[in-house]
Amino acid sequence: MRSFKFRATVLILIAFVLGCSEFIVVGILNDLAHQFDKSVTTVGYLVTIFAFVYAFSTPILTALIAKFRYFWSLFWFMIIFILSNLMSFIAPNYNFLIVSRIMTALVSGIIISLALIFANLIAPLEKRAWLVSWVFSGFSIASVFGVPLSTWISTTFNWRIAFAVITIASIMTLILFTFSMPKTPVAKSSKLLEQLTLVRDSRIWLGSLLVMLSASGIYVFYTYLRPILTTELGFSTDSLSILLFVFGLMSIISNQASGYLAENDGLLRMPLVYSCQVILFILMIFLPYVKWLGLLLILLLGITMYLLNAPVQVHFFSVAEKEYPQSLVLSSSLNSIFFNFGISLGSATGGILVTNHGLAVIGPGASGFALLAIITAILLNREIKRHNRIKPGITVEVDEGYDINQGNMSDSKLNGKV
Numbered sequence: 477m478r479s480f481k482f483r484a485t486v487l488i489l490i491a492f493v494l495g496c497s498e499f500i501v502v503g504i505l506n507d508l509a510h511q512f513d514k515s516v517t518t519v520g521y522l523v524t525i526f527a528f529v530y531a532f533s534t535p536i537l538t539a540l541i542a543k544f545r546y547f548w549s550l551f552w553f554m555i556i557f558i559l560s561n562l563m564s565f566i567a568p569n570y571n572f573l574i575v576s577r578i579m580t581a582l583v584s585g586i587i588i589s590l591a592l593i594f595a596n597l598i599a600p601l602e603k604r605a606w607l608v609s610w611v612f613s614g615f616s617i618a619s620v621f622g623v624p625l626s627t628w629i630s631t632t633f634n635w636r637i638a639f640a641v642i643t644i645a646s647i648m649t650l651i652l653f654t655f656s657m658p659k660t661p662v663a664k665s666s667k668l669l670e671q672l673t674l675v676r677d678s679r680i681w682l683g684s685l686l687v688m689l690s691a692s693g694i695y696v697f698y699t700y701l702r703p704i705l706t707t708e709l710g711f712s713t714d715s716l717s718i719l720l721f722v723f724g725l726m727s728i729i730s731n732q733a734s735g736y737l738a739e740n741d742g743l744l745r746m747p748l749v750y751s752c753q754v755i756l757f758i759l760m761i762f763l764p765y766v767k768w769l770g771l772l773l774i775l776l777l778g779i780t781m782y783l784l785n786a787p788v789q790v791h792f793f794s795v796a797e798k799e800y801p802q803s804l805v806l807s808s809s810l811n812s813i814f815f816n817f818g819i820s821l822g823s824a825t826g827g828i829l830v831t832n833h834g835l836a837v838i839g840p841g842a843s844g845f846a847l848l849a850i851i852t853a854i855l856l857n858r859e860i861k862r863h864n865r866i867k868p869g870i871t872v873e874v875d876e877g878y879d880i881n882q883g884n885m886s887d888s889k890l891n892g893k894v
Contacts, residue, residue, distance in 0.1 A: 486652050487595055491591060491611050492617050493649050496622035499618060503624070534816075545659055546593055550594075588809075619724035690750070693844075709774075746787070
């Protein structure tokens with residue numbers, strides 16, 4: 477029950493249920509619109525609201541939990557998460573659904589941040605990139621199995637049943653977490669200002685900006701993936717679950733490739749990744765004319781979706797451990813915070829584009845964010861290189877392991893030069 481592999485599986489399951497809850501609206505967009513007599517664009521703003529609340533609540537809660545143990549913080553936030561999904565299940569009207577989604581968003585960011593902290597603590601140094609990529613893959617697995625299954629449940633039975641399934645899965649995951657994870661120590665700092673010294677580092681805020689721009693570009697189109705597949709490409713509603721399943725497989729490939737990139741100077745490759753995205757987004761103009769090639773293009777975008785995740789998360793951890801140890805919890809949340817700022821910005825941009833110009837301009841609109849991501853990635857890599865050059869010969873110690881049951885660092889250290 478306390479083995480590394482089992483604990484890693486529990487952390488992946490946490491990310492899975494979070495992903496199912498966050499992405500479910502994409503799969504049941506049309507059903508919610510029909511249920512509450514709202515336009516698809518109006519219901520699409522649920523994605524924007526969720527991401528906006530998620531992004532703003534996470535750093536605040538990060539500061540508030542600093543005096544508490546990681547274990548009990550995650551435990552009680554999971555309780556709130558379960559109750560909020562239960563509220564979505566019983567939502568009698570659209571406004572009640574909005575409130576329930578806000579509650580879910582309030583705790584989702586801090587839950588994944590704490591899950592990443594556990595990943596950082598339980599994994600030996602050589603396994604960190606692997607485990608971080610797999611925790612993020614939990615979201616992709618949710619896209620592969622959770623979102624298509626929710627879509628099928630919604631179209632076959634009712635969208636409420638989909639929320640009920642997520643609630644039950646969350647309860648089971650919480651039970652596994654309770655009996656497998658140790659009672660970790662409190663954070664090193666309880667003051668928000670002390671933790672925020674991390675974001676003053678140019679390597680951190682440029683990395684955060686890159687995360688936001690990356691997510692913005694993807695979510696301009698991903699928020700409207702269902703109508704793109706059915707309206708633009710002309711696929712039937714019956715085939716939608718299969719198509720979403722295949723797209724989810726691409727996102728799993730993306731997360732696994734992200735782990736490989738994290739171990740092989742992945743940030744240096746990001747300008748090429750976003751250059752490919754620009755080309756793919758612009759080619760989306762021709763979607764209505766080339767059905768199967770258009771589907772291939774969408775799947776290729778799915779592969780690029782999460783390539784940044786593990787490299788930038790390992791980058792944040794590395795900078796915090798070496799120079800800002802008081803900000804370790806905050807460093808674990810930056811990717812989630814700014815990814816959701818990006819989701820909010822991207823989904824809102826997509827909504828404006830669709831409302832005023834239709835689905836045809838989704839691709840060109842998304843390409844603008846990808847172009848900005850190219851520039852930011854280049855600046856980030858230059859800043860990392862400059863920082864390494866101006867601090868030669870400084871010896872740092874990186875903890876290879878954490879004796880989680882004893883509550884202190886292991887004696888094994890890895891010495892290196894910056």
